[in-house]
Amino acid sequence: MPAPTDATDMSGDTAPDVLVLRTGTHGMPVEQYAAAIRERLPDRTVELARTPAEEREAIRDARFVTGMTFRDDLLEAAENLEVFACAYAGTGHLPLDRLEARGVAVTNASGVHGPNIGEHVLGAILRFTRRFHVGARQQRRREWRHYQAHELQGSTVTIVGLGAIGRAVCDRLEPFGVETIGVRYTPEKGGPTDDVIGFGGEGFDEALARTDYLVLACPLTETTRGLIDGEAFVTMDPDAVLVNVARGPVVETDALVDALRSNWIRGASLDVTDPEPLPEEHPLWNFENVQITPHNAGHTPNYYERLADIIAENVRRVDADGADAELENQVRL
CATH class of the missing domain: 3.40.50.720 (NAD(P)-binding Rossmann-like Domain)
Incomplete structure (x- = not known):
């Protein structure tokens, strides 16, 4: 220098x-x-x-x-x-x-980004677990009416991508008593999750089938582009929630819209979309069980x-x- x-x-x-x-x-x-x-x-x-x-x-x-x-x-x-x-x-x-x-x-x-995106993911999961969006809607209507919620303890959370963000998500989930599955390119390296699997194949499909919360925290590559497509949504449990803090194209948007319309999943929290920014007329804006933030988890x-x-x-x-x-x-x- x-x-x-x-x-x-x-x-x-x-x-x-x-x-x-x-x-x-x-x-x-x-x-x-x-x-x-x-x-x-x-x-x-x-x-x-x-x-x-x-x-x-x-x-x-x-x-x-x-x-x-x-x-x-x-x-x-x-x-x-x-x-x-x-x-x-x-x-x-x-x-x-x-x-x-x-x-x-x-x-x-x-x-x-690890701490703040980890907190963003945890907040999104808790929002859908305790159905705060339902409570907020009823508050706006001034309705005092009980509604059913879920419990995070005992759930299965699959985290796609075990880099700094994926590890931060694991750290923040640890006290909640959940089972975690990690997805990475080199599963033989292990990771902070209870199980670690690779991309694709029967192992990935089996993980999708038993996942309650699917967290996408991976880079956009040839492998991950379109990873969550129509077949993936059909494989997921109808009570599953998608949380995407990776990149929009990791999810096939049309397939996501179809899955929401068909009740193939319980909901989605999207910090990233494809296209991005999301156009005003896009149908994703209109689903009450979709949380959209403007690529803000990194702030x-x-x-x-x-x-x-x-x-x-x-x-x-x-x-x-x-x-x-x-x-x-x-x-x-």
């Missing part, structure tokens, strides 16, 4: 130790992200580029860059880039092949703070080991 200075704006000629690109997330000012990194690296220069022109200028000499996205014109301008720290957990939107060809290491925000006031911890640690590793540094959350290209 270049010798540290006190400069934190775009006026100096010295390349910054960390360049922060201008796009923020979840409605939180990106200035907060830059400030969190500066707090952890007081002896380094951390600069925030606030315009496209500033980004193109600053990135020419920057070695360590962080941001939500990486435009093609920035990659063309980046002459000395060594590390791009993506501020999202997913990296499918990045030009990974071109970054690899340039020898640029890529990291992501894996683990940053937490601690997002930038947790992400800055990863950035600061990786800056120190690059300082110590240079191009040979083993980075936290490094994406295998």
Whole structure:
């Protein structure tokens, strides 16, 4: 890294130790992200580029860059880039092949979302278990009328994806006395769930058939795209609830609508949809047993703070080991 200075704006000629690109997330000012990194690296220069022109200028000499996205014109301008720290957990939107060809290491925000998305999933499950949506509807109508509810204890929860988010969901379900099934690419590695199975085959179908709450917390890949289709909904118990905090296309939307209309499942909590944003005229808006949140499970006031911890640690590793540094959350290209 270049010798540290006190400069934190775009006026100096010295390349910054960390360049922060201008796009923020979840409605939180990106200035907060830059400030969190500066707090952890007081002896380094951390600069925030606030315009496209500033980004193109600053990135020419920057070695360590962080941001939500990486435009093609920035990659063309980046002459000395060594590390791009993506501020999202997913990296499918990045030009990974071109970054690899340039020898640029890529990291992501894996683990940053674990606590808040775990809480979101738990809240969604409890909402359907105790049928709070029914109570809310009756409250709006000022109806004092008892209704039947469910009990979470003794239920079976299947979690598709045992990464940081899936593990956080498992941790939060542990006190509730549920049976858990984990689904992952390499089931032989085990996991925090009572049972671990792979994708597809009879084992997956059997898990669907005995699942009360199906939680999707996996990345979108060729394997998971359309994983929950019409056959899956027919296989699921009619009392099952779908909770999707993964990506919209993991579920076939038309099949989901058919399943809801046919009472093949009890309900669905959707933080992601396909298409997204969900059009105003889409039928999913009209089901009383569907909870829709606008890709909001990832929001937490601690997002930038947790992400800055990863950035600061990786800056120190690059300082110590240079191009040979083993980075936290490094994406295998």
